[in-house]
Amino acid sequence: MDVRRVVAVIAAVVVMGVVPAVASASSSLVWHACATQQEPTAECATVDVPIDRARPQLGSARLALARLPAADQAHRIGSLLVNPGGPGGSGVGFVQFGGLASPDLARLRQSFDVVGFDPRGDWFSTPRITCDPATLFDPALDRFPSSRRGFDALVAHNRAAGEDCVARTGPLLANADTQSAAEDIETIRAALGEPKISWLGLSYGTELGAVYASKHPGRVRAMVFDGAVDHARPLRQAILEEAAATEDALVRFADWCRGSADCALRGRDVLRFYDDVVARAARGAVWASDLGRSATADEISAGVYNHLYLREEWPALGKALAAAGGEFPDARGLTERNQFLSPIYGAYRAIGCHDFPSPFTGPADMGVLAGLVRAVAPHSWRYSEYWDFVSGCTGWPVPAKNPPQPHPVHGAPPILVVGGAHDPATPPAWARGLAASIDGSALLTRAGDGHTGLFNSACARAVEVEYLVRGVTPAPSPICR
Template sequence: MDMRRIAAVVVAVVVMVAVPAVASASVLTWRPCATQQEPTAECATVEVPIDRARPELGSAQLALARLPALDPAQRIGSLLVNPGGPGGSGVGFVQFGGLGSPDLGALRQRFDVVGFDPRGDWFSEPRITCDAATLFDPALNRFPSTRTGFDALVAHNRKAGEDCLARTGPLLANADTQSAAEDIETIRAALGESRISWLGLSYGTELGAVYASKHPDRVRTMVLDGAVDHARPLRQAILEEAAATEDALVRFADWCRSSAGCALHGQDVLRFYDDVVARAARGTIWSGDLGRPATADEVSAGVYNHLYIRDEWPALGKALAAAGGEFPDARGLTERNQFLTPIYGAYRAIGCHDFPSPFTGPADMGFMAGLLRAAAPHSWRYSEYWDLTSGCTGWPVRPKNPPQPHPVHGAPPILVVGGAHDPATPLAWARGLAASIDGSALLVRADDGHTGMFNSACARAAEVRYLVSGVVPGRGAVCR
């Protein structure tokens, strides 16, 4: 669920304007913000209230980036893009070539492609700001089963949340997906569009689905790729995702053992992985990236992040081999972790609104940790939903959007895309989300990696055809 691979970006100075509730033409002031990848990029900002029920709390400014349609005569409208997260940058995705693949060319020809940074993220202001060292403590036990360990986790998370709140202000308590979905409606009105098209990846599927549930008549087409089913009970979702991560790791290990393209070719890769993680737990795996020994959680998280893109499996083999070599260095794994990145504060703060801790105490958390290890006997040290929910245990900000159904009635057909071997968003979630949307179509990927957009030419082609034509794939469609 994320944008941790999108590099930090620089946005040109832009003008902020107030946005009326309804607009017949764009009221945005666009300024050039070209990059080497996208020389036609333009940027603007739009103002939204921090809390629509409490205007006295002030406003936030959302950063936007636009790539004007290359064929204005055949322009369909605006395609809004959210590349994931929570905490991902739509501005960076658009400006730095996120839609640069040749097989997405029709989108660039027919749409104004618009990326935006949701409230609190990246170049939107105010930005969710947290002290990295307070937010993440590598020595903290995220799987406590004793009262002492559980209380230490609660105290750490409370302190981290209070630090984020002090640095961010009232936006932190209003950084939920329900509020962000209403911001999309403000953006639509500011663009002067009667309806929008939407391309949402990972967390962007939850954000898009919430928007469609609130404003179905404002949707022209909507792709939800790498689907999150926000109606799922958290305990169930934790175990489903952990099992999906385990499945992806096992498939990588099978490929690596039998492929000459893997640095661990011919070895028992799962045993090698388990040994590296166990050595990291004893503090004996150095990370040149961190300048200290890597923890077991950090090693496991680094492997997980490589599983997102199928084409990165050879790089994962090299990184894992280096971490378990004679002179171990886990740099290739830990440099891909999000724990110390600028987006981790937004990831945690938004995540605690949407996926708050379900744990009631050490016995409960210890029991769930046991189920987690049973579902993921190798990869249990890191899965996103455990990272979110354990990190939200003791979080001091009340959640505004806990798991709940977001049924969609009255929208045009929406395309949901799910992967049978997606490490982050299990196929069951795509089926559940599709079932909550009247008239939706489900496209199933039988391949590996997180989202079809990043892993499947077949899925990309189907998404482009649908976004342009509005016609969904037939029932039972599968990309093999």
Template sequence: MDMRRVAAVVVAVVVMAAVPAVASASSAPVWRSCATQREPSAECATVAVPIDRARPELGSAQLALARLPALDPGRRIGALLVNPGGPGGSGVGFAQFGGLASPDLALLRQRFDVVGFDPRGDWYSTPRITCDAATLFDPALDRFPSTRPGFDALVAHNRKAAADCLARTGPLLAHADTQSAAEDIETIRVALGEPKISWLGLSYGTELGAIYAAKHPGRVRAMVLDGAIDHARPMPQAILEEAAATEDALVRFAAWCRGSAGCALHGQDVLRFYDDVVARAARGGIWSSELGRPATADEVSAGVYGHLYLKDDWPALGKDLAAAGGEFPDARGLTERNQFRSPIYGAYRAIGCHDFPSPFTGPADMGFLAGLLRAAAPHSWRYSEYWDFASGCTGWPVPAKNPPRPQPVRGAPPILVVGGAHDPATPLAWARGLAASIEGAALLTRTDDGHTGLFNSACARAAEVAYLVSGVVPGRGAVCG
């Protein structure tokens, strides 16, 4: 719910990097160098937050921070907090390893102290949400059960997975919701000594930012919400809207691939080829050398979805899909891109079940919505993020602390919401809905492909930078083609 090429680089490097554990309670953070080759000026610290603000006896969590000091301190505007998405994404890694390295974003590095942070439970914040990967994801599990035994098996699996995560994580698991994380942002602001913050949130970072703005509108200087999530939408509606957006992106990729000499499946019926690969995977006929076993249909579909985030990844998707459907099939390039075995999948699931709980009570309503899902996404229905939340949270025993509901923003300065007409993860309707819930918000619409404007559109990057520096939103009806 996070971009994918940059995120993959960030994840790979963050795993090997050590963030100094510098404890800080209510005082200002104590910054220590955590330089990287990409960002030699990076500094790291921690800030303490209560696990449960109503129950201080549960103790505190330490939030990991990384700061890139403004390169032009004489013209410094203030602190720009960044969240790259998820849930479960690392703002520390995003800052340290080049998340804002594009030349188009150079002015942000000049004028702001860029501050990335790992939200509670994520990455180098402690305690970290920890789950056994094999318990959390069972490739043999039916995530679309239509019978009572199948539904009961899904519930039993999810209860077992949650019990494992709780045993490994402790009480933080019950308080890993976005409402709590938004209050943590206020703690960070106070610790930084900033009267107001600027915010750049991508994907899940739009939900987190919007909740913070609703809670603390007077503490917002400027806020970009790019790849917008409208958390007011009921889960069944959001599931179908996102599935349709994923399908749209797959169909657009297939049309590009069929007509482009740069695609390994040039000239072929790409959707038919995709359907054949998924069907063969469902029969156990698609090997993955990365997994050391046949890939499931869900894993293949999720891997294709992972390539749709960046338009620049479409040639790689053509190559990897062709390899999966070849004479000697190997789905390695696809299974490497799905998140089922990602190091953040535990945090993704735990936070997701707080924010996007399952609407299902039994096999009847689950089967009914699954039928609508297949109609909305006849090719890509096997994987979409909201169905992953809904199926994975069915039976999850930790009570959801932040289910979907309206949370309007009033009293903040103008906020820029960015949505894509062909975004595979966050439909344009969500951006419109979120913008409508924010008093004085401006909507920038992208008509190109990929998830978030920051990683797919030079036009959107320019508009976001100009707004963050000036505080002036684009005019009504602004469009990036």
């Protein structure tokens, strides 16, 4: 994250429901040093949670935690829990390896014990969601089937992949939903000895935080939901909204690239170039040296999508796209950034199928929505996260425990919701929807590009820090430009 790019801070702020610092009660956790080069003061611990609170006979899972003790212990406010997104992202890794190292966030480091955790099934928590990557992702599979035969092949593939994950993971897989993970946060809070917690959630971390706040509003001191996910949104609507947001981000990149000296494709029709690369990949004509085979069109599109998360990575995206479409094409710069072969793709899929199960009843139904996706995203339609969820969950054998539903928050202090006008992953309508479900919430809109304000806007970082430390929320309808 390049924090040197400074943007204007919104002019007016008001104090809404400032929550005083609270002393921590006695913690039951045993911390040990786990220093990294980036964070030499890091400490680690574990906490056990039931796999299924309704069926304790299934045993427990062990969650991994990492903490950066407040630099100013004399004025420590409490614990700030962070979730960097996903589903499947590592809060432990985020804390240990510099996720909050920006100078803009120094006041958080001064005032809070910053605590990251790996949710159940993820990274250093055990048991870990484990799937055979070759079974989970088949590059030859059509994720937009137009026939009964193709649809049945997708269903059979996903069923086999899910059954493999169940066999390798055990009963945790059926309990890897966000409702269960939210109750784990309450266990963590109690183990920390904190009467209330503060929360910084990014992307999926906004859904997880919202579920927790809905269940335990009295345990909330302050919460930031940045890159907001509105889990109450009808799934078909959300699919189209996100596809349109991804298209918007790609078009904005192309407009910038065409006229920027920092882009390798300056002066070109970038969207046409992109379409040509994807079309050639669909014919097996674009090599990827990291894969040792031709890249698929889906892999190309997913790699472009992931570069759109950070505005500062647009020059790198221009180079990677130019290389994929060159005389001797190599898509490595794109394919090494897609998530299909990521070590957390199994957790991403398993949690996603609990929270965003497939709505499709058959090939005709799926084909209609696929056609609408192509209509709202004529260039980027081959990859958006919600289509990855619903296509991958079509035939998934594990029943969904947390399908889309409202998680209203009543009785908590004001919560800050942050949305981006040109966010490729979480459209601004989602931030408005989430904020509307939270009594007394404050909504900050970010006018720039990229996913989340924390990673793309000095203005948003300043507002988030001020709110978390002092309870200062933006005046009505603020915009970070």
